[in-house]
Amino acid sequence: MDYDSRRIEEKWQAYWAANGTFKVKEDENKPKYYVLDMFPYPSGAGLHVGHPLGYIASDIYSRYKRLKGFNVLHPMGYDAFGLPAEQYAIQTGQHPEKTTSDNIARYRSQLDRIGFSYDWDREVRTCDPAFFKWTQWAFLKMFDSWYDKAADKARPISELVGLLATEGYDDITPEAWNAADDKTKSDILMRYRIAYQGETSVNWCEGLGTVLANDEVKDGLSVRGGFPVEQKKMTQWQLRVSAYAGRLLDSLDSLEWSDSLKEMQRNWIGRSEGTEVVFNTECEGKTIPVTIFTTRVDTIFGVTFMVLAPESELVGSLTSDAQKAEVEDYLNYVKKKTERERISETKSVTGVFSGSYALNPLTGEKVPVWISEYVLAGYGTGAIMAVPAHDSRDYAFARKFGLPVVPIIEGCDVSEESFDAKEGRMCNSGFLNGMDVKQAIEAAKDYVEAHGLGHRKTNYRLRDAIFSRQRYWGEPFPICYKDGVATPLPESELPLLLPAIDSYKPTGEAPLARAKNWSWNGYPIETSTMPGFAGSSAYYLRYMDPHNEAELVSRRANDYWQDVDLYIGGTEHATGHLIYSRFWNKFLYDLGYVCKDEPFRKLVNQGMIQGRSSFVYRIVGTNTFVSAGLRNNYDTTEIHVDINIVRNDRLDLDAFKAWRPEFADAEFILEDGEYICGWAVEKMSKSMFNVVNPDDICNTYGADTLRLYEMFLGPLEQSKPWDTKGIDGVNRFLKKFWRLFYDKDNWLVTDEKATPAELKELHKLICKEQEDIESFSYNTTISAFMIAVNELSALKCNKREILEPLVILLSPFAPHVAEELWHLLGHDDSVTYARFPDYVAEYAAEDKVIYPVQFNGKMRFTVDLPKTTSPADVEATVRAMEQTSKYVEDKQIVKVIVVPGRIVNIVVK
RNA sequence: GCCCGAGUGGCGGAAUGGUAGACGCGAUGGACUCAAAAUCCAUUGUCCCUUAAAGACGUGCCGGUUCGAUCCCGGCCUCGGGCACCA
8 A cells, every 4th residue: 555645645634623522621631732823814815835934843743742641732713804805895896794604614724734733612713703792892892991000900980980089199189080070081181091082193094995003004004904194183082002001021930932032022102211200481471391301301401492293292382473474384294294105205304493492401401402304203202302412312403403413422423423432431510420321310310309300200102002093894893882982882782783784995984974774773883893913812812712702711711721822923012912902901800800910931933935026038029938047148128938837946847838828839048958047035925936836736745745844944933935846845844754653555554572772772862852843843853854764764664562662753744644543553542642752761872981091191082982981991992093193203283083883084284 | 314134065964063955856877667657776065086085175255263164252244124304
C-alpha cells in the first residue's frame, strides 16, 4: 500500500467529525490549556496559503499539549461584522448577512481540509445575535460604570451617584448635585461613564461616511479602502480607555509577549512624566490662567513665547481685538486641511499671534502667546511653553516668526539649530545655574510645586476609543433617547437586532436612520453602530461557555478556563485589538465578571507569508519573450505571469499561450531549451498572480505535507516568502516515513526488541521535539525528524517499540497519516488521546563531552571528545600531540581541533 | 527624526563562545528501467588546480574582548517593521 494522502485525510477528517474527537468540556481531573488563534475576518477572496500559518502552529501546539495530558480548549470563529461586507453590499445590493455567511462557508471548507483540531461546537460569529447580545451587554455595563481614580478601578455608576449626593466628587458639591435637574444630572454622569457620549475631534472619513479610530487610519488614509480622513469635531460614543492607560502599561511586564510587541504597546500608550505649570496671561485687561504641560520644566528660563493649539478652548478668550481677524483666518485655514495634508506638511511652519502676553511664573517676564497647529489639542493641555533654544519644533517656529532664542545650557551653539540637551550645565537660569540637566529637572519640579506654580503630572498618549460608526453592518447600540437624554434599554431587550433597510448606500446620514420604526416604546434608538473591534474584544471569553444564554460566561467555566494560555496571531493587531481586548477584559475584571486581569498570558506573532511572483520578459514592441538569463541583451518589459503555469522557475510554454489570448502566438528566446522566469518577493495578491490556494496544495500533496511544509519554511515569527519548490522535500519525508511501515503491500512492523542504536535515534528525537515545540522551533523539529527517519531507514528498523512512539511524535505535525498508522498498529482510539513518550536521558544525551586541557604547559584549550573517553585518555592524547606535533617547537598553537576519536587539525599562528 | 528586528552557499535556513553551512530544495554524476516516473547512492561555500592531497579565504563593513567570535562589546552600512509635530 502506498501513501495516499487524499484517501487518508478524507477518512480521518470524517472520523474526527463523527466521533467528536476534539470536543472538550471542563474536567477538574486534568490541567487546562487554552490555545487561541486570532479569528479571521471572512473576506470574499478566501484563504491563501499565508492565512493558515498561525493556525497550523497553534494546532500543533494544541495537539502536543493534549498528548502531554492537558485538557485543551482550541476553538475557532469569525470576526464577521465590518466594512468590507458592507461595501460589497453597497455595490451589489445583497444583504451583508448573506455575503458574510457565504464567505464563512467557504472559509470553513478550506479550514476543514487542513485537519485542525478545533472544537467546532464552540464556534462564534460576532454578527450572530446570540453572540452580539453580549457585546451590547458589555456596552451597557460600561455605560453603567465610572472609573474611580482613588480605587483605580471601574465601579457601578450608582456608587458615584451616592457619592455625589453625600460628599460630592471632583468639583461638584452635594448641594449642586442635589439641586440639579435630571438633564443636568445626566450630563454630569456622562462625564464619568466608561462608555460615554462626548464631543471630540474625530477622524472623519467622507469616503466611508463614518468616523474611524486612530488605529483604523494610517498616513491620513483609512486602512479599509484608503480614503482620505479629516479631523472633525463631532459628538460620538467613546470608551474611556485612557482611564486604564496606567494599568495597561504596568501589567505588560507580567505578560509573555515578544519585546517588540510590548514596546509597540508602550509607545502607543505613551507615558510621559512631566509638570503642569500655570502661566497667567493678560488679554484686553483680563488675567486668564493658562496651564501648560512640559517634561522639561528645567528649561523654563529659556521660554520666549507660548503656543496654543488652534482647537484649544482658550483661543477665543486669549485673542485680542486687534488680532481677531488674523486669528480667524488662521483657524479657517487649519480647519480646511485634511489629516493627510497636515501630515505631509509637517515641515512647513504656520501660526498666528494671538495678541496676548503671558507672564513667566519664575521670571515674571512677559512673553507673547501664539497659536499654531504644531501644538495638538488632544495631548497634555493643548498649550505649551516654547523653549526654542532646546526644542527643534520651537526653534523652527521662532526662526520663522523672528522670536528670540535664549540658550540655557553652557557652551551650546544654537545659531543653526536647536540644542536638544539631555545633558550639560545650566546657565541663564537663576537658581538652576551650574547644575547639570538631570539635577535641574528635579530641582525645577520641586521648586514649582513648593511655590504653588504647578505640580508633577503623568500624561498618556493613549486616547479614548471612538466607539460609534455611521454604518449598517455592526452591533446596534441598545440606547434610546428620551427627551434628548441617552437612556439604556433594559437588558431584557437584548439582543437588539439590526433593522431591515432598503438600501445600503451612504447618504451622509447613518443607515439606521433610514430604518422604519427604529424606536423603542416610541423613543428613537441610537442610529450609529459599534465598530469592528467591539465584537472581537471579548470573544475569547465566549468560547469558554458559548451556549450560555444567561451570562457572557459562567463563573464555573471562567474559573476553569481562566485565560488564554497561548494566543497566536499577527502583529497588525498590536495597537488595535490587543489594546481594546485588554481594556475590555480589565473592565469586566473590575466588575467581577472574569477572574483574570489580563486575557492573553503568552502571545506569539507568526510572520507574514509573502508571495513569490514570477516574471516573463517581453521584448518591447514585439510578442517575443526572452528567458531571464538573456534579458539584458534586449530592451524588455517585465510582466507578471501566473505562478500556476511556472514550475521551478521554468515556464510552461503551452500553458502560457493558453493563459491569455494576446499570448496565443507568443514566441520565445530560450536558454538551454527552457524558458526561465524571473522572480521577486511581493505581497500575496490576485493582481500579481502569485496567490497560492491551500486547497491546491491539499489536492496535490495532502494536508499533512502542507502543514509540515508551512512549518519547515523557517522560524514561525519570521516573515518569509512562499516558494512551492521545496515542498517535495517534506512530501518525500512522509513517504519515507510510511515506508518504515509498508513495503509495497507488506506490513513490515515487527515486535522485535530494539537495538541501542535504534533507541538512541528515538530518544534523541523525543528530547529534541519536546524542547523545540515548547519554543515554537517547529522547523528544526522537522529537520530532526528527517534525520531520525533517514537513520532508521538505513538501520532497516521496522520495530513497533520504535515506530509506535514515532507515530505519536509525528501526530501534531501530520495528524492524518499518524492517525492512519496508529490504527494500523492496532489501536481503536484516536492518537489524539495517546501519551507523549518520555525520553531516557542516557539515550538522548549528546555524544560529546568537553574537557579543558593544558597544551605544552602554556595554554588552555577545550577539546570535544566522545562521552566514553576518560579525562586521563584526553590528557594522554594531548601529551602525545605535544611530543609529535611538528608545530610545537617554534610556533604558537592556537587551536586544537579534535573530533570524537580523532585529531583533525592543529591551527598555528 | 525616534524605537525595535534582521543581514550566513544558487535558494529556504541550522549552529547562543568550541569541526560554520545541520535539514531541505535546486544542480551534477551514477544505479534500477526498453523508457519514464518513483526510489536509492555519490558530489555540491569560494580560490589555487587536469584531478586529488595539502593550503588559503569565508557568516554585511571596520575595530575590540578571547587560546578561540555567526554568537559578546563599540562604531558604520543595508534591508524590514513600528511610531512620528506627544512638548
